[in-house]
Amino acid sequence: MTHDHDLVLRPTPAQTAAALAPPAGRTGGDLVVETLRGLGATTVFGLPGQHALPLFDALRRSRLRYVGLRVENNAGFAADGYGRITGEAAPLFLSTGPGALTALPALQESAAASAPVLAISSQVPVDGLGGHRRGHLHELRDQQASFRDVVKSVHIARTQSQIPSVIAEAWESALSAPHGPVWVEIPQDVLAAETSVPVVVAPDGIPHELPPRPELTAVAAHLLSTAARPVIVAGGGVVRSDASKKLRQLAERLDAPVVTTFGGKGAFPWHHPLSLQSWLEDRHLTDFLEEADVLLVVGSGLGELSTNYRTFAPRGRIVQIDADLGKLEANYPALGIHADARLALTALLETVEEARADDGAAAAVRDVLDRIRQRIDGQGLRLEQDVLAAVREALPATAPSFWDMTILTYWAWSAFDAGRPNTMHSAQGAGGLGYAFPAALGAAVADPDSPVLAVSGDGGALYSVAELATARQHDLPVTWLIVDDGGYGILREYAGEAYGEPFGTELSRPDFVALAESFGVPGTRTTPESLATDLAAALKAPGPSVVVLPARLRMFGATHTQAT
Template sequence: MTCAELLVRLLRDIYGVNTLFGIPGVHTIELYRGLEDSGLRHLTPRHEQGAGFMADGYARTTGQPGVCFIITGPGMTNIATAMGQALADSIPMLVISSVSRLDTLGMGQGRLHELPSQQQLMSGVARFSHTLLDANTLPDVLARAFALFHGARPGPVHIEIPIDLLAAQVTEPTQQTRPMLYRPAPDPEGLAMAAAWLRTAKKPLILLGGGCVSAPEAALNLVERLDAPTVTTINAKGLLGRDHPLDLGANAALPAVRALAQEADVILAVGTELGETDYDVVFDDGFHLNGKLIRIDIDPEQLARNQPLALGLVADAGRSLELLLEHFPEHVERGGVDRTRSTLSALALHEDPALSPFVPLFDTLREIMPDAILVGDSTATVYAANHLVSQPAPRRYFNASTGYGTLGYGLPAALGAALATPGLPVVALVGDGGIMFTLSELATAVEERLPVVILLWHNHGYEEIRRYMDNNGVSRVGVDILPPDFQKLASGFGCQASRVTSPTELAQALADRPSDGPLLLEVDAAAWQQAITRQH
């Protein structure tokens, strides 16, 4: 058995991997020999960045690591952006790459795809990056990667295998079963103290982040028993179900929620970084907590970041929610529903001029595709959806406006989500600027016959940056870019496409969407705004 064949066997039989993303290259053909008759599904994106984003979307939807096979050098620099986004959002991703022969590592001989130190470069966008120096140590390195995915704060892991080791003969490992691994639970004394503070609080507030998505039932029950207004961040949408009366949504950066946060006497923050793109998206450092802050996070360093801490518990978010719930067998009345309702009324999101044009768009999506997973780029529709959209379950809303904030994420990540959940519809929310970064993945969508709706908001350039330039007195340079004819481009890929200018046209197009391939719906922002204005 070769090292490459063993890798495929371990991924499939020990770690339950069934889908791989990658573009074959001369340095990785031995990996593909290992794929022969393996039963694993391999998808070929059109760019390594697309491979990484697809793996990201797959992982966010399933909770399992997305796995990529990537070539040496340019393949790795191409996927680095996707790894950066996954690192920022704590998404499990396993990137297996080739690297130069053992005897040429670091020699600077101008070999094909050579980097001075590929491992050093990738370690900056990975939880760890490892160079395999002995083929027989592969099982141990893989075990280390999956232990991190399931027992610590997840993120990308990079394992590079020298091209001469891929074909090296290996000894079949004696350990053929995956060990059981349980994530850390909170310290009982600390948990009891947190419960005591929450029990006596007059105005509690809960902040739930993406780390909680594995325990929606415990999160819902705890929120209801504490009767506490709750911020569910962008990556935590759906934790409490759709339109829950205690859910403030991902609106922590807005004035009414900030006021509520400042008056809270005890705050419980679970599985959330308390980072800028969730709590300070207006970028004025205006989110302040004056009460006693209890934080639960699997990463001890995270407990010391962003807000002053009163009590910290290093533990898995989901397990902590379950154990904390045991301290509250009965509902504690604190007027939480009224406080939440009052805060949302003050926000008046549907009347906000910046958001109101998008209200009928998301109302239409909800009416026609109520169970859809929404996957977004950094684009106007996503910025609005972060505030407006409520989902029925977790793992059905994610985008690249958080953390790293890359462009080009929406389309390939939506394809990964569609592969992972063939029973649920998927909508990619993209803009005319961002989609150009990964437009080639339309070919992958067509080839794999993935029924993803690509909702393209066309505002003729980089609208957000235009607005920033205007607000800061900077002349518009580089933002009014020439758009292509997206209808012709989609047709060239073999993708159905049409233009919509009103909610009625959108509803009809969604109702008539194909079931065996992608559909690109181009929404002209100016025409949409005119249609909405006429309706009112």
């Protein structure tokens, strides 16, 4: 009997002849770009450096599109945005030492959010490796060690013949559930030397599937079918596995309310009768989740933000489905099912029993949302609600948005209707500043026919202003909304609450409109009353734009104690 894995594809005579006589003038860098092309890559992000020049020279001679940014960390964020929108592994070219290390925060965000990024870095020449300190520029004692605790996997090529297999292996790792950033390292002299390795043709980098164990889904189906008060928490894994329709089918069959995490925005229709929306920071919703006798958690690790800063204390049984084995039962005991969300939901739909139809669950959802709205409406936060509503009004339904760590984003996590899956993205995975604008640029590269919105505060915006040059150079349709409150707004609130008086949070900042215009990017200063109109006009205009809203927003209080 012949098995598929026993089959060996035999080269044709023409392929053999081509392999025996590869074109002259190719280098190790060419092997990198040939492998990427063979795997299906079309676009590379990055920033050149001395040791990486052979890689960029090969890129110059290839058919891959190159989008260069001004800071390596921003290049990483752009690759992250591209990977989230396309679901493809986004190649990121980096140089040795400082260039590579500068991208670490972006790779941390990609790891926390399961965004597929394929970082390929140069390294000092081979004679400087293995503990030898030869004094090469940018030399680190152990460069790969700096990345092992951040990325999903590390892959090293030390010879040219290893390059195609190493990159294909890294590609597969980045795109196998759970998605994530991976690290490839190749020495400068390996990249620069002429090669006799044949031209790379169709490397195998197919990601592997992660189906659930049937005995576990059988138990989960029984628990859900017999539950009196089932509730579903839908995380980012539902969005990444394109499982939103499966989620809706299961929720309707079980008559189970659904809350989406901040990473799972859009995974469930916002105005569905069973939708608890995303009010995970409100104690009313936390109480409701605690009352569930079976809580199905799909594609979420139940981390700090998803558990109302770890105040969530479930009284019922938890069934947790996650592709990341390390997140199963990391925070709460559960029936842990290690699987891709789509495959697991499909298995549950095949076996779960349909609940009796009544209005009980929908009525309970309405009650919880009414109590949340009454609390918010009683806090005198009309400005904040109007600003968020203006953003939703101006943003086309299918347009993606990227949000930095700023007060308006905290509002959006709970109160913004993303409209559709995979349209709202934020830096809540790792929580670093400066994410929104460069990530939005990556999304615009992925789909230049759609406008993209980036939202930052003035503090976060200063991390990314250099990329206005990138936006202009590539004419990318990104509108950047900067809420200018003169400081690190959310830290100002945190410090004020914890210590009575904030320190180090007030900032001198530029005239953002004039700064944008100095890059050749149109800028508009708006008001809360004219925001919807000004933002819609900017999003409709071709190319990049900046809209600045001077406003000092406040956070809502979400505990049982009424804010004063």
